[in-house]
Amino acid sequence: MGNNSGVSLEEMNACESHQWYRKFMTECPSGLLTFYEFKRFFGLKNLSETSNAYVMAMFKTFDMNNDGYIDFMEYVAALSLVLKGGVQQKLRWYFKLYDVDRSGCIDREELLLIIKSIRAITGADHDMSAEDFTNMVFDKIDVNGDGELSYEEFVEGIQNDEMLLATLTESLDLTHIVQRIQGEIQDNM
Incomplete structure (x- = not known):
């Protein structure tokens, strides 16, 4: 290591x-x-x-x-x-986890796959579909609108949105x- x-x-x-x-x-x-x-x-x-x-x-x-x-x-x-x-360490790990293809960015399909997988494992009910949640995340934090979340967009966007930070932290606890x-x-x- x-x-x-x-x-x-x-x-x-x-x-x-x-x-x-x-x-x-x-x-x-x-x-x-x-x-x-x-x-x-x-x-x-x-x-x-x-x-x-x-x-x-x-x-x-x-x-x-x-x-x-x-x-x-x-x-x-x-x-x-x-x-x-700490929050920074966990966000770095979350980003690495979500970046399934290791491209350095998270696209909608990667985020959707992870959200669906987490929900399948936890079995928890949610108010919003995985697709709607994924779209909401991108609407809120894809600053440049390119359909991908860079590490910087991801970290800043999650840290600046209490609901997203709480949801992310809870889902991967x-x-x-x-x-x-x-x-x-x-x-x-």
Whole structure:
């Protein structure tokens, strides 16, 4: 993993990091988490094709060195982002997640795919269709009207719109998964 993540094991206390390491090595004795193990690790089964694509995109954002695996340091960086990351860090991660084709911009189709996938996984009801929500996001934050969201447009637009920031943060809140893992760690102590 490169040094650009800004996260290290020192950010967690010794006891906490030992517990996370034990959990990680119990689930992944090889020390490398594959996509299949990632889904099993988070209890994601019988996903639709769309939801599976979303989970794969999430896996790839955590696989910082693009080797097809999540090692322990990448795992710690992901947990640190979820547990302790600031708005800027999370927005950078969200952008990377939404930019499915890694073009440096998010287009309507990419955003729509992710919104549909998140909704399929969470099963939550929404007042607005995924298509209408996607259109609203672009109407609000596609400043130059080119049909793509640059990183700058995305970050500024989301930060300047409390409703979009709250919706985005809520839809990608992974703390319930982290709490479940922490509960499993406590049960095994």
